Amino acid sequence: MSFEIFFQNLLNALQWGSFYALIALGYTMVYGVLLLINFAHGDIFMVGAYIGFFFATLLMGKYAGFSTGLPPAVIFGLTVLVTMVLTAGVGVAIERIAYRPLRRKGASRLYVVITALMCGLILENGNLALLGASRRNFPELLPNTVHNIAGVTFSNVKILVIVTTILVFILLETIVRKTKLGMAMRAISYDRMAVPLMGIPVDTVIVFTFILGSSMAALAGVLFATAYPVLEPYMGALVGWKAFIAAVLGGIGEIRGAFVGGFLLGFVEIFVAALFPSTLRDLIAFSILLVFLSIKPTGIFGIARATKI
């Protein structure tokens, strides 16, 4: 593998890993607070991409009699913001309707996981039933200029994705480490019983966690649709499962873990596809994962909690 090809693949892997990282974040934050694997999260990513699609086409005047005439870059910015807000609404709605009543009843958390799986199925197939199976093309909002430095080509979308992911990482680390809310989140994951006694509103913190996670999934959705402009109802399923794997690989419950795990999975997948026939990609990537988790069962940053007798 020559130098240029290596760097080309490295850049591709960074972009691919960025999507995993952004989605894995939602898994890991919800898990950190609730110990719940929110399997609907991959489909929230899909919902985000679709909301972005409809909002962008609305602003571009694809529907009768309404046109804003804004420049595409402004539309892109507005789409990202509005999509994040609306998708956060979807995430919170699922939490309120499906998860919270179960939590109040003190159901075993595995039943909540099954409910999450069901919510994901409803989002996927509801979309299929409502909008039909036809794929949709995301409009090209950003001019796709391709740069070339020393034989390595990259588009501005790729750079945007990578830079956004790094900024999100810094933002979230700051929120979790430095703010009062982040302290409350860490406290809940540390000791669920003691936190309400300290006067911390648990439900508010949980809702905020869902807002953060879902809006990051929406961001990933819009960016994904910009980079690979084909939307279909099942786009979130496989990416969602793999992002979950990335979250666990990094050590679930840790923000750093989600990012490192996401990028790691991206690297493994892209480089396996570059070195071997691409049909072997899943096989080798998951075998590596299996071996890794057998050696280090708690992921990269995860800490094994001692159980008291």
Add this chain to the structure above:
Amino acid sequence: MRSYSSLLSYIALGVLAVIASKTGILNAYVQIVLMFIGINVILSTSLNLVNGYMGEFSVGHAGFMAVGAYITSVLNVMLFTQSSLFGPPLLNPSSALFLFPVTLLIGGIGAALAGLLVAIPSFRTRGDYLAIITLAVNYIVKSSVENIQVIGGARGFMGMRNVINSMQDIINIPWALVWVIICVGATVWIIYRFVNSTYGKGIVAVRDDEIAAEIMSVNTQRMKMVAFMLSSGLAGIAGGLFAHVLGYINPGTFTIMKSTEVLVMVYLGGMGSLSGSVLSAILFTIILEAFRPLQVAKWVVVPLLLILLMLFRPEGIMGHRELTDIFPRLRRWFGAKEERG
């Protein structure tokens, strides 16, 4: 007499079903639904062994099913039928009648060995990390099958219909249904005897408190290995039956979607409730068939129903209880030999 009542009534029901299908009272569609109910019962009870009784969270049951399905199908097609892939049959096609259970069992053993892939990491890790490992195993199995071109790769594998046909040439009864009925009975009996035996109680002990179980001289590693291998082996047998009922399998059948279906059946019935698993497998299969006219909307309505059910009964239909706990009078007829604490 009393201790055989459940066995005898099951045999009577099975014979009745076979006679009814033979004489045409049950049409082909009802037969297929019956067989799927049976296969789902095997899948949900076997997964319940790991997810319910042992309290792990395995999400890759379809992977083991795929291993069993492919091993059994390839063996049967190679041994008993004329195929373009393997040429003339190696054995007399009529011997399929006696050797079919053997190939089913070999498929089950193969799946149990695949279960070792999960069982060995489970010594060191639990909970969500183990869930990921099962998920990875499911993907690995599916992806490996896709990459083995000899058995069709992603295109799938067929020819199992001829095996069933060659059995029906000898004695003309619906053999697929017969084997499903026998395997369902055997599975439920094995799991029932296992979890109620002193040895099998070790699994429940691992769920309740692994450290305490170890102190009480339960060999937790061996218990985990036995539970995972038994569970995946039974899933492999279910896969073998599934392949012969459909007559065609491809790797796309054994995805995470299939695993999710089995998971739903287990949690719908209640963790650690054998009768719950059986009931929910029957209920779930019938619901899926009943909503078939809705087409795409089926997969919206069914999850919605399940969410509502979860909201009203967060512990599944049966909770941790068995049918005999809810209707104690049943104990006079079924399972009278075991005394429960």
